Amino acid sequence: MSKNQSAAVEEAPRAGDRGxxxxxxxxxxHCKTSWNLERRIQGRTDIPLCEEGIAxxxxxxxxxxxxxIDRIFASPLARSRxxxxxxxxxxxxxxxxxxxxxxxxxxxxxGHTHADLSAREPAEYDRWxxxxxxxxxxxxxxxxxxxxxxxxxxxxxxLEGRPERGVLLVLHKYIRALLHCAVFDLPLSCFxxxxxxxxxxxxxxxxxxxxxxx
Numbered sequence: 003m004s005k006n007q008s009a010a011v012e013e014a015p016r017a018g019d020r021g022x023x024x025x026x027x028x029x030x031x032h033c034k035t036s037w038n039l040e041r042r043i044q045g046r047t048d049i050p051l052c053e054e055g056i057a058x059x060x061x062x063x064x065x066x067x068x069x070x071i072d073r074i075f076a077s078p079l080a081r082s083r084x085x086x087x088x089x090x091x092x093x094x095x096x097x098x099x100x101x102x103x104x105x106x107x108x109x110x111x112x113g114h115t116h117a118d119l120s121a122r123e124p125a126e127y128d129r130w131x132x133x134x135x136x137x138x139x140x141x142x143x144x145x146x147x148x149x150x151x152x153x154x155x156x157x158x159x160x161l162e163g164r165p166e167r168g169v170l171l172v173l174h175k176y177i178r179a180l181l182h183c184a185v186f187d188l189p190l191s192c193f194x195x196x197x198x199x200x201x202x203x204x205x206x207x208x209x210x211x212x213x214x215x216x
Contacts, residue, residue: 023208024208033084034058044108063093155215
C-alpha cells in the first residue's frame with residue numbers, strides 16, 4: 003500500500019476488545035479557517051481550512067512525527083478532515099472519519115462573532131461559556147449538551163482494545179473542551195478554561211481513560 007493510499011479517509015469498524023488496554027490517545031484542535039480568523043462561531047457550519055490553516059497543519063507535521071501515532075480520527079466537517087488528511091499523508095497513516103467527533107451544534111449562534119453575542123442583552127453566550135450546564139442550546143436550535151457528552155465519551159471508550167500504539171483525534175474547540183471536562187472529571191463551570199486556541203496535540207492520561215470507561 004502506498005503512502006497516499008494509507009492516508010485515505012476510511013470508514014472502518016470500531017469493535018474493541020473490552021477490558022484491554024487503550025492505545026495512547028492524543029487530541030488536537032483542527033487548524034485555522036477564515037471564520038477562526040474572524041472569531042466567528044462555526045459549530046456545524048462546514049467551513050474549510052484557509053491558506054493560513056493549511057500552512058499551520060503542514061508545520062505541525064514536524065511535531066507529530068515524534069509521536070507514536072498509527073491512526074488518525076476526524077470529524078466529518080471539512081476543517082477537521084482536511085487537517086487530519088494533511089497529518090495522515092505526512093505520517094503515512096490512515097485517517098478515519100467518525101460522526102461522533104463532530105462539533106457541537108450551536109444553532110442560531112453560528113456565524114456570529116464572539117463580540118456580537120457578548121454585546122447582546124441578555125448575554126446568554128457569555129453565561130453559556132461560564133457554565134454550559136446553566137444555559138440550554140435547544141431553544142436556539144442547538145444541541146443538548148448531555149447528548150453531546152454521551153456521544154464523545156462513548157466514541158472515546160470504543161478505542162479501548164484497539165491495536166494501535168497511539169491515535170490522534172482531530173477535534174473542534176467546544177467538543178474538545180467538553181471531552182476534557184469528562185476525562186478530567188471537571189464540572190462544566192470549568193468548560194471555558196478547557197477551550198484552547200492552540201492546534202498542538204496533547205495526550206489524555208491512560209489512567210483517566212480507564213477510569214472514565216470502566
